[in-house]
Amino acid sequence: MTVPARPIDTSSASAPDFDVDVVVVGAGFAGLAMLRELRDERGMSVRVLEAGDDVGGVWYWNRYPGARCDVDSTDYCYSFSSELDEEWDWSERYATQPEILRYVHHVADKFDLRRDISLGSRVTEAVWDEGTGHWDVRCGNGVTARGRYLVMATGCLSATKRPEIDGLESFRGQVLHTADWPAGPVDLQEKRVGIIGTGSSGIQVIPTIAPLVEHLYVFQRTPTFSVPAQHQVLTDSDRAAIRAQLPERREMLRNSPTGLSVPVTRQSALDVDDAERQAHYEEYWESAGFGFLLAYADLLTNREANDTAADFIRSKIAERVEDPEVRELLTPRSYPYGAKRPCVDTGFYETFNRPNVTLVDISASPLAKVTETSLHTMTAEYELDVLIFATGFDAMTGALLRPEIRGRDGRTLRDHWSAGPLTYLGLMTSGFPNMFIVAGPGSPSLLGNVMVSIEQHVAFVADLLVRSMAEGVPTIEADADAEVEWVQRVNDTAANTLYMEAASYYLGAEIPGKPRVFMPYAGGLRRYRRECDEVAKDGYRGLHRRP
């Protein structure tokens, strides 16, 4: 079903630059999918506002050496066009950032998306106008847009986090952040480089740059669980095999709890004897990559089961790191495997066997200050030419709370979410009519393949908007009670898992002072999709749709 685009109102003296049905914030995977769906499939007028100077979202900004997808690229791409599938070939199991960006460009060009995108336009303010029932949106560069609907497609991992360290501004060397890496060349050859952070980004940078630099100092606060990516270059016959199975594979992703193409088992790790379990883990170790977490059904719900996987990974780390002291520092012991987002790597642990790499334990001796030449911990000084922050993001809520978003009665989103994000289905928040969030807090988002989440949200929102417009329902808003119930569901679901046992960004632990609430929905993509389908079937239960 399509609805006619409304004509632009040019009568007002302060007419916005764009007057459309839908303003979308962000031209990453989510924003582009939303634009194509609403404009090309549903006949709505759309303006996308994007902070970057090009499309691509995280894949535009995260240009650090070694950046690549850590979910199979076959599964980490759009599924809406068989023609797109036919003409696009991934060259490797996990595509590099430049290849993913080429894919995004290809999609933007193929579907002629750029004409409805304003680049270099960082949204600073979005205000709900109760009188006219519109969102007025303003960007830092002066661009303005008005839309009946506002879609925040800003990503869960896009607001970069750079810890404050005394004296950083005095450093004479180069300071870089993995998620804001310069577009031009960065010369690390023969440099003394320090890197802070050993999450998914650090784990990709470290083995990539270690062979180039004179010396690499890795400042680690918490050791991470990482399993081998088992990366491979795809051959023509690999690609032919993938293509032959693509429809079934896509169907499997859509119906899986994780959006990953790794078979899901109902078996407990405790149902089998040691030898069988060991062999099973070995098999997953050799192929599954991120899917190692799915080796048994209860790895994220039963600590004893989890310990078997954690012990297995620890034994592998022991095989990979030669120096016993370094090995111990790299071995995670304080939280369950998977409770913080697990990593996959290519040669991460082995990098610490190189003579030009030093691991610095900043849990024992925290970072103290930066001087013109050095990074200091409480007990030592490290002279550096380059300092890299691989310190991640203000996850899930950062990008939503940095702009000033004002809903009904001028209330800000920051105020409404001061004790943590409140959403209904992760899609809407009460008091903010006609505002939608794609793959944000309260939805499965980061707990599965986010591409599958994005496509499900795009379809849900598009159906809802078209139906509401056709029915003459201009205003859609989450019911406050439904929101409270959903947030409770999100909390209860997480309480039955081991996620609560780690200081992770799922819980807001990555930013001092951030409310400690579990943000993503941990019940799995499949259950969540069913829930959304039922809500739609019940006439969008939990949403006020006001004529």
Ligand code: NAP
């Ligand atoms: P991250 O997972 O949040 O890791 C940040 C790292 O920096 C952690 O080791 C953290 O230590 C450390 N850190 C943060 N603040 C610090 C401070 N004040 N002092 C010292 N150390 C500090 O961030 P990320 O590595 O950028 O990854 C974020 C997410 O992006 C990943 O989980 C993943 O979802 C996504 N990602 C995906 C890919 C991919 O698909 N290939 C690649 C990269 C990232 P603590 O653990 O002690 O906090």
